[in-house]
Amino acid sequence: MAPDISRRGFLTGGLAAAAGLAVSGLALPAALAAPAGQSDQDLCTLLDLSKCIGCEACVDACRDQWQADLPDPVQPIPRSLPARVPTEDWSGRKQVRDRLTPYNFLYVEHLEVEHAGRRVELHLPRRCMHCQNAPCADLCPFGACQDEKSGVVHIDPEICLGGAKCKNVCPWHIPQRQSGVGLYLNLLPQYVGNGVMFKCHRCLPLLRKGQAPRCLAECPQQVQSIAPRSAQAAQAQALARDMAAKDGASPERWRDYVYGLEENGGTNTIYVAPLPFREINAALLKDHQAKAHKERADAQAAGRPPEPGNLGRPAMGLVKNSMGDAQNLTLALAIAPVAGLAAGLGRLFSKTRRLAGPAAAPAKDSDSQKGGQA
Amino acid sequence: MNNHYAPGGRPAGWLYALACGLLIFSGLAQLPVMKRYYLADLPGLAFSADFYVTSNLHYGAAALLLGLLAWRLGLALRQTGGRWSWGPRGRWGWTLLGLLLLTGAGKALRNAGVFVWPGMMLALDLTHLGAAMAFMLTGLGVLARRGKPAGARQTALARSRP
């Protein structure tokens, strides 16, 4: 859907109407905006998809707020050597808004889903889920992808080298790369890095000033709310129970109607929908497949290399906790030294091999020996 | 102190070398280089492009190293004596190893879900990366010097002394 001025005018009125609502107005409620605007609470957004009319005012708001701040690449963009990693340049396609790109942090899926013998129209705003234990932040080797106490996960464009590991380890492959910008240009641009990764930062600069995210504030339907995660999780469960009941399902099936509560170990973005996410995901995958087919053909015709992956359109399948193995292995890290120390104190293997003769004399530290033996 | 024993014998040295080798390999694989530089295309190395697999490998090797070092500490505390045939031999190596263990522990806690302030995380990440590079280069230097013929080594040593 293209941006249009009249819709924006309409939204200003909608915004005024929404201003009275504490958790979905322009300013964050005082209880959520900590001193210096740095919230100490894990804030979570909850999206009630039954309210979304697909107007894309949220997309407009995000683009208006942030797109102008995003850097344009140097030209020509350095080609990487060897040419294994593609140069990704979205600077000439900033108008694209039906998927995630480095210049578009939020898009809306417009779906028609076959459900219980009827066609249900559904609109889904999609952006970073702001995972509670985000693998993109945990596994970034340079500390560029960071998570805040407020539950925001963001990428520092001054540090990111654009290696796209965050995109690789993200179960939804959210971050998007713009080549030809960032720190790597000052290093060895052909051999190290490939740009900067961009994604939704949940309006961190505004949040720090005690203001609500723009997409939330500008929505005429108040689809999103922001509050501490425990409260949002309880609210999501109540809404999902209600939606399951309205859908004729047993209230015990309420988990089918909520997404983000447990996905990837729990996220700070929770969706509730009037139909099961299993069916929504099936419709998404079908739609994405058709779009990917067309876009890859278009890219080929335009002489661009075909883009791998989900083409900036995340699905909504079940996602196990990406950091689950690491969490379990932490136990091994805790046990190993205790076991080792116990073995040492118990003199286990203390005299395994008798050394013979003067050759076995202890070596003194010398300049040539210092420095570790890896 | 009785220096006529090498605690654990050769297997202890092999385990230390195995732990360090796996840590360096899986640590390097945490940088997005394995696919970019076609290393993951080599037969049997496809797994090296999977950041989760190599991260698990890093944890496993770190547990082995921690176990070995703690065992050595235990024996040292009991003053059992013996000549250690493995591990850093100077302050530089131990300092690097200490830094790696401390920053690694911080990273593991964060991966387990403990909140670490972003500035602190940045310092942990960069220190871990820098210390790992220094440890690897130092280790390679030591191995290279060991590989040199004795005559060349002594000449180099003599030259390096004032």
Ligand code: SF4
């Ligand atoms: S979330 Fe709100 S602003 Fe965005 S498309 Fe839905 S109704 Fe419109």
Ligand code: SF4
């Ligand atoms: S959704 Fe992806 S990019 Fe966003 S916080 Fe989670 S892992 Fe990171």
Ligand code: SF4
């Ligand atoms: S939270 Fe802010 S940055 Fe994220 S999609 Fe909404 S407006 Fe854009």
